[in-house]
Amino acid sequence: MTHAPVSTSLPVLDMSMLDGDEASAHAFRDALRAATHDVGFFYLVGHGIPDDVTTRAFATAEQFFALPAEDKQGVEMLRSPHFRGYTRTGGELTGGQVDWREQIDIGAERDRVDDPGAPAYMRLEGPNLWPTALPGLRAVFADWEQRCTAVARRLMQSWALSLGSPADVFDDTFGDRPSTLIKLVRYPGREDRGQGVGAHNDPGVLTLLMIEPGKGGLQVEHDGAWIEAPAVPGAFVVNIGELMEFATDGYLKATMHRVVSPPPGETRLSIPFFFNPALDSTVPRIELPSELADQARGVTQDPHNVISGTFGDNLLKARLRAHPHVAAVHHPDLLRSSP
Numbered sequence: 658m659t660h661a662p663v664s665t666s667l668p669v670l671d672m673s674m675l676d677g678d679e680a681s682a683h684a685f686r687d688a689l690r691a692a693t694h695d696v697g698f699f700y701l702v703g704h705g706i707p708d709d710v711t712t713r714a715f716a717t718a719e720q721f722f723a724l725p726a727e728d729k730q731g732v733e734m735l736r737s738p739h740f741r742g743y744t745r746t747g748g749e750l751t752g753g754q755v756d757w758r759e760q761i762d763i764g765a766e767r768d769r770v771d772d773p774g775a776p777a778y779m780r781l782e783g784p785n786l787w788p789t790a791l792p793g794l795r796a797v798f799a800d801w802e803q804r805c806t807a808v809a810r811r812l813m814q815s816w817a818l819s820l821g822s823p824a825d826v827f828d829d830t831f832g833d834r835p836s837t838l839i840k841l842v843r844y845p846g847r848e849d850r851g852q853g854v855g856a857h858n859d860p861g862v863l864t865l866l867m868i869e870p871g872k873g874g875l876q877v878e879h880d881g882a883w884i885e886a887p888a889v890p891g892a893f894v895v896n897i898g899e900l901m902e903f904a905t906d907g908y909l910k911a912t913m914h915r916v917v918s919p920p921p922g923e924t925r926l927s928i929p930f931f932f933n934p935a936l937d938s939t940v941p942r943i944e945l946p947s948e949l950a951d952q953a954r955g956v957t958q959d960p961h962n963v964i965s966g967t968f969g970d971n972l973l974k975a976r977l978r979a980h981p982h983v984a985a986v987h988h989p990d991l992l993r994s995s996p
């Protein structure tokens with residue numbers, strides 16, 4: 658993988674500054690706070706995940722998408738009440754419009770919850786669907802999950818300190834049951850360069866996105882315009898989700914983003930990792946120092962997208978909206994009760 662420079666207007670943060678002296682760690686935290694207050698997106702280098710690990714992740718994703726359709730359909734999300742598994746191109750909606758991408762969703766591997774009295778969002782917990790035709794996939798992404806979780810936990814501690822709170826202020830929210838989710842995504846090319854994935858905010862806390870080297874297509878909203886966020890080799894694109902906006906009364910910003918389809922004859926792979934709290938936990942509302950509280954904008958109020966601080970509620974809302982076919986098969990009762 659080459660590390661040729663890519664021109665970008667998003668900030669680039671170097672996480673290895675946390676390994677330096679206190680002044681260097683402090684400078685990293687200030688840059689982290691500034692980036693996620695202003696734009697809500699940045700590139701992260703110096704995160705310590707070696708290039709060969711990233712290369713293996715993309716190669717494995719490529720092998721998965723190259724499997725015969727029957728093998729991918731064998732793990733279709735339509736078979737999973739927990740919204741795990743494969744979604745064919747056109748099977749997902751964002752903003753009520755069809756997304757042009759195929760993907761497999763791999764969440765934290767857990768037993769299903771059989772208690773009928775449990776809140777509806779506990780239906781999201783359960784086993785993944787693993788493709789028997791590609792047995793190596795599971796170990797590659799178990800490793801990816803561990804590595805990304807370690808990076809994410811360090812970032813959460815840095816945010817906590819940068820907001821004037823103890824380093825561990827978010828720890829209980831994640832506990833030992835974070836709701837991690839990895840997606841392997843492939844965007845086919847098409848003439849109209851239309852919706853790969855439509856404009857959205859991520860519903861959780863933190864997203865670490867790895868984009869196939871050399872590929873553009875991701876666009877980030879800033880001051881009413883879209884800015885391009887092309888792949889920077891070896892760097893994660895990092896953004897925060899609605900729960901960080903909730904936790905900071907809008908001081909930090911969940912930013913809208915979308916992916917435009919690649920041109921005909923090309924494809925684009927991406928691997929987003931979502932680091933999210935336990936389903937039944939509510940993120941704390943951080944008490945900001947007054948100079949930051951003065952700049953808090955309040956949590957976005959959108960009647961079509963009510964932000965709940967309880968992660969399970971916020972995720973269930975997003976899952977039912979994005980995967981109505983899965984919802985219709987497994988959760989018709991929830992569709993009837995939604996407004």
Ligand SMILES: O=C(O)CCC(=O)C(=O)O
Pocket residue numbers: 840842854859866868875914915916927928929
């Ligand atoms: O594929 C990408 O680059 C972004 C995907 C994304 O925003 C998402 O799945 O939430």
Ligand SMILES: [Fe+2]
Pocket residue numbers: 857858859914
């Ligand atoms: Fe996203």
